[in-house]
Amino acid sequence: MTISAxxxxxxxxxxxxxxxxxxxxxxxxxxxxxxxxxxLGLAAVFVASFFLTPAPVEVPAGSLWNFxxxxxxxxFFKRFALVATIFVLIMMVDCAPIVRESVPGTTHxxxxxxxxxxxxxxxxxxxxxxxxxxxxxxxxxxxxxxxxFYVLVSFTRRNPATLExxxxxxxxxxxxxxxxxxxxxxxxxxxxQTNLARVAAALSDPAIESGPALFGMVLVLVALGFKIAAxxxxxWVPDVYQGAPTPVTAYLxxxxxxxxxxxxxxxxxxxxxxxxxxxxxxxxxLLTLVYGNLAALPQSNLKRLLAYSSIAHAGYLxxxxxxxxxxxxxxxxxxxxxxxxxSFAVLIVVAKQxxxxxxxxNGLAKRSPFLAFAxxxxxxxxxxxxxxxxxxxxxxIFDAAIRYHQTSLLVVGVITVACGFYYYLKVVRAMYWExxxxxxxxxLSGLSRAAMTxxxxxxxxxxxxxxxxxxxxx
Amino acid sequence: MNLLIIVxxxxxxxxxxxxxxxxxxxxxxxxxFIVTATLLLYSGFEAGQPGFxxxxxxxxxxxxxxxxALGIDGFSLVMLLLTAVVTFAAVWxxxxxxxxxxxxxxxxxxIAGGALGAFASLDLFFFYAFHELALIPxxxxxxxxxxxxxxxxxxxxxxxLATGSxxxxxxxxxxxxxxxxxxxxxxxxDLQKVAGLIPADAQSNIxxxxxxxxxxxxxxxxxxxxxxxxxxxxPAPAAMLHAGVLKKFGLYGLLRVAIPILxxxxxxxxxxxxxxxxxxxxxxxxVTIAQKRLDWMLGYSSVMHMGYIFLGIASGTLLGTxxxxxxxxxxxxxxxxxFGITGEIRQRTGTLVLSELGGLGKIMPRAAFAFGLAAFASxxxxxxxxxxxxxxxxxxAFRNGANPERFRIYQIATVxxxxxxxxxxxxxxxxxxxxxxxxxxESLSGATDLRRSLRLPIGLLVAMTVWFGFFPQSFxxxxxxxxxxxxxxxx
Numbered sequence: 011m012t013i014s015a016x017x018x019x020x021x022x023x024x025x026x027x028x029x030x031x032x033x034x035x036x037x038x039x040x041x042x043x044x045x046x047x048x049x050l051g052l053a054a055v056f057v058a059s060f061f062l063t064p065a066p067v068e069v070p071a072g073s074l075w076n077f078x079x080x081x082x083x084x085x086f087f088k089r090f091a092l093v094a095t096i097f098v099l100i101m102m103v104d105c106a107p108i109v110r111e112s113v114p115g116t117t118h119x120x121x122x123x124x125x126x127x128x129x130x131x132x133x134x135x136x137x138x139x140x141x142x143x144x145x146x147x148x149x150x151x152x153x154x155x156x157x158x159f160y161v162l163v164s165f166t167r168r169n170p171a172t173l174e175x176x177x178x179x180x181x182x183x184x185x186x187x188x189x190x191x192x193x194x195x196x197x198x199x200x201x202x203q204t205n206l207a208r209v210a211a212a213l214s215d216p217a218i219e220s221g222p223a224l225f226g227m228v229l230v231l232v233a234l235g236f237k238i239a240a241x242x243x244x245x246w247v248p249d250v251y252q253g254a255p256t257p258v259t260a261y262l263x264x265x266x267x268x269x270x271x272x273x274x275x276x277x278x279x280x281x282x283x284x285x286x287x288x289x290x291x292x293x294x295x296l297l298t299l300v301y302g303n304l305a306a307l308p309q310s311n312l313k314r315l316l317a318y319s320s321i322a323h324a325g326y327l328x329x330x331x332x333x334x335x336x337x338x339x340x341x342x343x344x345x346x347x348x349x350x351x352x353s354f355a356v357l358i359v360v361a362k363q364x365x366x367x368x369x370x371x372n373g374l375a376k377r378s379p380f381l382a383f384a385x386x387x388x389x390x391x392x393x394x395x396x397x398x399x400x401x402x403x404x405x406x407i408f409d410a411a412i413r414y415h416q417t418s419l420l421v422v423g424v425i426t427v428a429c430g431f432y433y434y435l436k437v438v439r440a441m442y443w444e445x446x447x448x449x450x451x452x453x454l455s456g457l458s459r460a461a462m463t464x465x466x467x468x469x470x471x472x473x474x475x476x477x478x479x480x481x482x483x484x
Numbered sequence: 485m486n487l488l489i490i491v492x493x494x495x496x497x498x499x500x501x502x503x504x505x506x507x508x509x510x511x512x513x514x515x516x517f518i519v520t521a522t523l524l525l526y527s528g529f530e531a532g533q534p535g536f537x538x539x540x541x542x543x544x545x546x547x548x549x550x551x552x553a554l555g556i557d558g559f560s561l562v563m564l565l566l567t568a569v570v571t572f573a574a575v576w577x578x579x580x581x582x583x584x585x586x587x588x589x590x591x592x593x594x595i596a597g598g599a600l601g602a603f604a605s606l607d608l609f610f611f612y613a614f615h616e617l618a619l620i621p622x623x624x625x626x627x628x629x630x631x632x633x634x635x636x637x638x639x640x641x642x643x644x645l646a647t648g649s650x651x652x653x654x655x656x657x658x659x660x661x662x663x664x665x666x667x668x669x670x671x672x673x674d675l676q677k678v679a680g681l682i683p684a685d686a687q688s689n690i691x692x693x694x695x696x697x698x699x700x701x702x703x704x705x706x707x708x709x710x711x712x713x714x715x716x717x718x719p720a721p722a723a724m725l726h727a728g729v730l731k732k733f734g735l736y737g738l739l740r741v742a743i744p745i746l747x748x749x750x751x752x753x754x755x756x757x758x759x760x761x762x763x764x765x766x767x768x769x770x771v772t773i774a775q776k777r778l779d780w781m782l783g784y785s786s787v788m789h790m791g792y793i794f795l796g797i798a799s800g801t802l803l804g805t806x807x808x809x810x811x812x813x814x815x816x817x818x819x820x821x822x823f824g825i826t827g828e829i830r831q832r833t834g835t836l837v838l839s840e841l842g843g844l845g846k847i848m849p850r851a852a853f854a855f856g857l858a859a860f861a862s863x864x865x866x867x868x869x870x871x872x873x874x875x876x877x878x879x880x881a882f883r884n885g886a887n888p889e890r891f892r893i894y895q896i897a898t899v900x901x902x903x904x905x906x907x908x909x910x911x912x913x914x915x916x917x918x919x920x921x922x923x924x925x926e927s928l929s930g931a932t933d934l935r936r937s938l939r940l941p942i943g944l945l946v947a948m949t950v951w952f953g954f955f956p957q958s959f960x961x962x963x964x965x966x967x968x969x970x971x972x973x974x975x
Contacts, residue, residue, distance in 0.1 A: 393646075396612065409661070413661060442628055
């Protein structure tokens with residue numbers, strides 16, 4: 011049995027609509043079962059993604075394949091989006107009591123159904139984005155993702171911090187969308203094309219004016235810089251990450267970032283023959299690395315720390331972008347998905363008992379050795395200790411930089427890695443060195459424990475044996 | 485005995501201990517097993533044969549030609565032996581652990597497993613990765629169970645070593661990229677074959693990165709400041725393992741990777757290396773004399789002695805290089821013994837300030853005897869392996885470009901290095917006098933001597949260093965075939 015690639019998105023979309031319908035008409039069921047249904051459905055789509063028919067080689071004009079590709083990179087990131095969404099939904103089940111408290115409504119389950127349905131729609135957007143090779147398509151799928159995030163970020167709206175996060179995200183995101191459309195207009199104005207392949211062909215014509223095209227591209231870069239949280243478009247990140255419900259933060263930092271990088275890789279390809287572009291990206295990568303890592307050093311709130319760390323990781327990923335190392339970026343994003351989601355998953359469970367400051371993790375090794383161990387693996391991987399996936403991610407990125415002789419990026423990269431060891435190990439220190447604030451064991455549901463075990467196993471497995479990921483990219 | 489078992493057993497045992505296996509008994513059993521296994525390896529080793537023996541290899545990444553490959557030659561064999569013996573002693577020396585006993589033994593075994601894996605790896609990736617495996621356990625060991633200013637010390641060692649490791653990683657990646665695409669590999673054996681293909685300027689750049697990276701890990705002057713503080717604060721077994729074994733990874737790496745694969749780079753930076761190692765020997769030597777605490781004195785002395793090993797590495801002669809290998813082994817044994825006994829003294833007296841100690845020889849004769857032996861070994865008295873190593877290193881270094889007409893930098897370095905022997909005699913003997921001789925304070929009179937059972941690990945360590953001190957040929961015979969290939973192209 012074979013399936014054509016767009017069927018996957020349609021299936022996920024139908025799944026989302028079904029969940030909304032069931033939630034609207036079946037009032038009495040436990041709404042958490044909707045989340046389990048979504049998880050099962052997404053898992054089925056994930057399995058189905060291994061039985062795809064290859065995309066047509068010759069693209070007939072005017073067909074869907076003009077703005078949709080099903081190349082290895084696209085399929086890979088579709089699976090990536092599915093896995094990320096499944097883990098986020100598992101975290102959301104853990105978060106259900108918090109949502110109940112902070113969403114106004116008539117019944118005690120108000121809002122839960124939408125909370126579980128929206129990530130499915132985001133997932134559709136992410137999957138479309140992975141396949142988009144036309145500016146129009148990129149814009150539409152990006153908007154689908156952003157729209158559902160507007161709602162998700164401000165979902166627990168009784169909490170003022172969440173509202174603040176929602177407003178900030180809305181305004182800045184809308185602004186960046188404006189930049190994106192304006193940039194696309196400029197590129198279209200110069201080349202007369204929106205399809206990326208044809209834009210590249212038009213740009214290679216020496217008669218064309220590269221200045222305005224470059225200006226348009228810089229505007230697109232601004233918009234994407236916002237999505238991936240690159241300096242100087244990172245200002246929204248700490249507040250939004252801290253204020254949003256934690257599963258949404260995790261989703262934002264993994265899904266939104268991964269999609270941004272895929273689009274960036276695709277969009278930049280035609281423009282890389284212009285030398286100014288590379289210099290601009292190097293500067294952006296340097297700033298992102300330095301800012302993200304230095305600002306993370308003094309943080310005392312774990313969610314904020316992870317926000318800055320997500321900026322820092324955007325910096326390492328930008329090194330890969332400068333070198334156009336798609337494979338390295340893909341592997342880094344996979345490792346980033348695992349370790350970030352794992353740390354947020356532990357954070358959700360611990361924060362329910364004590365809070366989300368680093369000092370609330372004091373003595374976690376006594377209260378819950380399993381959670382402390384999982385968190386230690388996540389932190390070690392984020393810092394880049396060998397035998398974890400995070401190390402191999404940095405390994406491939408640094409290798410790409412060596413291949414392209416990006417000395418400045420290498421020097422700054424090594425210094426910032428050392429910074430990273432400090433702030434990630436700060437969490438390990440709290441868990442293992444400090445004495446506990448309470449002796450009550452942290453409750454942990456079976457599903458979350460299974461998900462965390464799977465992520466720990468995946469981090470260590472990929473840290474020793476990366477070949478499956480490299481094969482999947484081919 | 486399969487190398488895979490030796491390398492993975494401590495790591496598996498650490499996991500088992502974390503999952504609830506009886507901590508001390510498991511650790512001790514595993515350590516004893518590894519000592520036996522490496523002694524069997526030693527007895528079954530076919531010396532004189534070039535190349536690696538008992539090779540096992542599993543493919544990890546075909547794109548990158550990364551293999552999980554293990555194998556031993558003479559040099560790695562003695563490093564495994566050193567690791568096994570010191571691990572056994574460190575586990576045996578571990579006293580009562582008040583909190584998280586299981587985690588303590590698991591950390592010790594992880595460090596040992598990392599060191600064993602690094603020394604047995606034939607693949608640069610795993611060679612590097614196994615060493616880093618010890619990073620977080622070290623951080624936890626010092627941070628949780630350390631003494632004194634443990635927090636600062638733990639941060640310092642971790643940040644220093646992480647930075648050093650990533651500089652090293654850049655060097656290794658550049659090395660990987662510097663050979664033509666068809667020959668690209670992480671396999672140390674294959675890299676040695678294609679070493680001639682690396683252009684000279686690339687060699688010198690890569691060698692500098694490796695020298696700084698490995699240098700930070702071995703506390704080469706001026707990257708040494710993490711070492712004394714960390715060793716002073718670490719619990720005794722951790723200091724034994726780290727100063728005795730793990731730190732030697734940097735020296736091992738220089739001798740295994742940097743010198744044979746990048747000979748021209750080594751040539752290019754030899755003057756810099758000699759200046760820095762004289763900093764280790766003379767400057768740190770004088771700093772060591774000025775120390776007022778026993779643990780800091782030992783920490784600095786271990787930094788100082790690295791200078792001799794670097795001199796052997798820089799010597800560029802077979803004699804000096806083999807001497808460096810002997811000295812790596814001998815120093816590992818003697819410093820482990822010194823740190824072990826110091827830990828026992830700290831437990832009994834509660835202080836290591838030299839002016840508050842004194843006369844302990846009367847009430848702790850066993851400790852005084854063992855400490856004396858280790859101190860004599862550390863100074864380099866004849867009869868101990870340290871003496872053999874230092875003599876070989878100094879002769880080897882002196883011989884490089886020797887010319888009766890005038891002294892060149894190697895001869896100057898050798899003469900200055902000889903003064904280092906005097907310096908180390910000064911601080912060791914002065915320390916010994918102020919700890920074990922003289923009048924004893926009232927408050928110390930309750931201190932008891934070492935447990936009788938400690939005779940076993942102490943005896944094992946002393947036997948090792950004395951055996952190789954009296955029969956150096958049994959050691960040199962094993963390690964020289966490794967180094968002979970390095971100098972085969974030279975007259």
